[in-house]
Amino acid sequence: MHRVLKWGGFAISFYGWNRIDLFADAWKAAGFRMVGHIVFRKSYSSSSRFFRYEHESAYLLAKGNVTPPAKPIPDVIDMLYSGNKLHPTQKPVAALLPLVDTFCPAGGLVLDPFAGSGSSLVAAQHLGRDWLGMELDAEHAGTATRRLAWHAAKKIAA
Numbered sequence: 693m694h695r696v697l698k699w700g701g702f703a704i705s706f707y708g709w710n711r712i713d714l715f716a717d718a719w720k721a722a723g724f725r726m727v728g729h730i731v732f733r734k735s736y737s738s739s740s741r742f743f744r745y746e747h748e749s750a751y752l753l754a755k756g757n758v759t760p761p762a763k764p765i766p767d768v769i770d771m772l773y774s775g776n777k778l779h780p781t782q783k784p785v786a787a788l789l790p791l792v793d794t795f796c797p798a799g800g801l802v803l804d805p806f807a808g809s810g811s812s813l814v815a816a817q818h819l820g821r822d823w824l825g826m827e828l829d830a831e832h833a834g835t836a837t838r839r840l841a842w843h844a845a846k847k848i849a850a
């Protein structure tokens with residue numbers, strides 16, 4: 693991710709809270725600076741043990757000297773249940789739209805190397821950014837391809 697990102701660009705990486713040491717070591721070793729942290733507030737628990745786990749989190753990572761956004765967005769974003777109809781861990785496009793809009797400039801490209809059903813790519817396409825997705829699983833790759841074509845035809849994000 694760091695190698696292919698433009699200087700002055702941003703990356704957003706979701707992570708598992710119980711593996712933060714591994715993620716942070718890897719981000720820093722690659723050359724990223726951690727410049728923000730995002731909490732996605734869910735209206736449901738994905739699991740329950742010591743807590744009902746009702747949030748996801750991601751770091752905003754920077755390559756080189758980045759320019760802060762002219763209009764910063766809140767670092768807590770509501771994440772409605774996607775229904776996981778297209779992928780077992782499908783992210784709702786609505787939660788990704790403000791991030792793409794803020795951290796990928798007009799004319800920029802969104803790369804998602806773990807694209808799944810293509811939610812981040814749908815957000816990019818909806819906002820007129822270029823996009824590039826990679827997905828190991830052929831079935832998920834097919835889902836993302838069909839979804840992007842459908843959204844391109846309908847011009848809606850969901």
Ligand SMILES: C[S@@+](CC[C@H](N)C(=O)[O-])C[C@H]1O[C@@H](n2cnc3c(N)ncnc32)[C@H](O)[C@@H]1O
Nearest residue numbers: 779781782783806807808809810811827828829
């Ligand atoms: C958490 S899911 C992404 C879900 C996606 N955000 C969505 O909304 O549908 C991660 C995806 O990464 C894929 N994946 C895992 N290892 C990969 C690899 N080495 N290269 C490409 N894709 C990979 C998995 O098949 C899985 O679909």
